[in-house]
Amino acid sequence: MEIGFLGLGIMGLGMGRNLLKHGFKLVVWNRTLSKCDELIKEGATLGKSPADVVKRCKITIAMLADPAVALSVVFDKDGVLESIGPDKSYVDMSTVDSSTSCSIHKAIAEKGGRFLEAPVSGSKKPAEDGTLIILAAGDESVYSEVLPAFEVMGKKSFYLGEVGNGARYKLVVNMIMGSMINAFSEGLVLADKSGLSQQTLLEVLDLGAIATPMFKMKGPSMLKDKFDPAFPLKHQQKDMRLALALGDEVSVSMPVAAASNEAFKMAKSMGLGDLDFSAVYKAVNHGSA
Numbered sequence: 001m002e003i004g005f006l007g008l009g010i011m012g013l014g015m016g017r018n019l020l021k022h023g024f025k026l027v028v029w030n031r032t033l034s035k036c037d038e039l040i041k042e043g044a045t046l047g048k049s050p051a052d053v054v055k056r057c058k059i060t061i062a063m064l065a066d067p068a069v070a071l072s073v074v075f076d077k078d079g080v081l082e083s084i085g086p087d088k089s090y091v092d093m094s095t096v097d098s099s100t101s102c103s104i105h106k107a108i109a110e111k112g113g114r115f116l117e118a119p120v121s122g123s124k125k126p127a128e129d130g131t132l133i134i135l136a137a138g139d140e141s142v143y144s145e146v147l148p149a150f151e152v153m154g155k156k157s158f159y160l161g162e163v164g165n166g167a168r169y170k171l172v173v174n175m176i177m178g179s180m181i182n183a184f185s186e187g188l189v190l191a192d193k194s195g196l197s198q199q200t201l202l203e204v205l206d207l208g209a210i211a212t213p214m215f216k217m218k219g220p221s222m223l224k225d226k227f228d229p230a231f232p233l234k235h236q237q238k239d240m241r242l243a244l245a246l247g248d249e250v251s252v253s254m255p256v257a258a259a260s261n262e263a264f265k266m267a268k269s270m271g272l273g274d275l276d277f278s279a280v281y282k283a284v285n286h287g288s289a
């Protein structure tokens with residue numbers, strides 16, 4: 001199956017590479033074209049623009065930064081909409097809000113194309129290892145067609161019904177994650193300022209009921225002041241913002257998420273947006289200095 005792939009950032013590169021390794025033919029495009037070089041060396045073909053990729057492939061997958069980018073790649077000049085039509089499917093795996101997904105769905109359907117949203121849980125390593133969790137919603141026939149590709153990129157896919165549900169599930173998950181990393185950061189700072197060993201705290205946490213793979217994975221590098229981006233903090237803040245907007249829509253009060261969002265905003269204003277989201281620890285630490 002020939003698949004188009006738009007967006008070879010941290011996630012897209014690993015996902016695209018997995019598809020190639022498993023025998024899918026890929027046509028790739030990235031705004032910064034040089035980021036396509038690695039996959040081209042491994043057998044992918046370069047598309048000149050999103051429109052060119054869609055023209056050449058029956059199914060095109062996108063993994064893009066945020067709602068504004070997801071919309072521009074579809075609606076702008078040389079975008080997806082220029083080539084979409086009957087027999088063409090578009091699968092957006094970016095993390096966006098449901099209204100962005102619904103706008104893309106509507107425009108694609110008006111041109112006779114089919115649309116599936118499929119945001120993912122799991123980060124850089126799961127993208128590389130093909131162990132993402134895929135939260136798909138929209139056209140079920142596209143879901144069935146793209147399932148062989150999902151099976152290579154992920155360890156489990158969910159089909160969640162109408163467009164918007166995938167986006168909403170993803171935002172709920174990331175809202176919880178963003179609040180957890182903040183509570184974890186506050187705990188590490190509190191331990192330190194109270195004269196306790198942060199290393200011992202990590203061990204205690206790991207043995208108890210609140211042990212989580214995230215604390216185990218991020219804790220040691222946070223203590224070493226290492227924040228190589230697996231999940232950039234700017235994207236986590238975008239997800240908190242979108243989750244809070246969802247909370248506004250359905251009148252759910254989320255004071256914990258709102259406070260966590262403030263910490264991510266503070267971290268961004270400190271220039272930490274391109275670091276891993278665990279760098280919020282630096283903002284929490286700074287705020288208590």
Ligand SMILES: NC(=O)C1=CN([C@@H]2O[C@H](COP(=O)(O)OP(=O)(O)OC[C@H]3O[C@@H](n4cnc5c(N)ncnc54)[C@H](OP(=O)(O)O)[C@@H]3O)[C@@H](O)[C@H]2O)C=CC1
Pocket residue numbers: 006007008009010011012030031032033035063064065066069072073093094095096120121122123124230231232235236
């Ligand atoms: N990293 C992670 O752990 C996870 C991320 N996600 C989500 O996946 C998506 C991608 O994340 P990730 O790969 O980490 O992010 P990156 O920032 O590494 O990649 C973003 C991608 O969007 C492209 N892009 C940015 N601005 C534009 C623009 N104006 N026009 C066209 N393309 C643009 C980038 O192109 P360029 O290279 O030119 O900048 C790049 O391909 C996000 O929605 C994120 O929230 C979901 C699960 C996990």
Ligand SMILES: O=CCCC(=O)O
Pocket residue numbers: 095120121122123174231
């Ligand atoms: O959206 C990013 C999620 C990162 C993760 O699930 O570890």
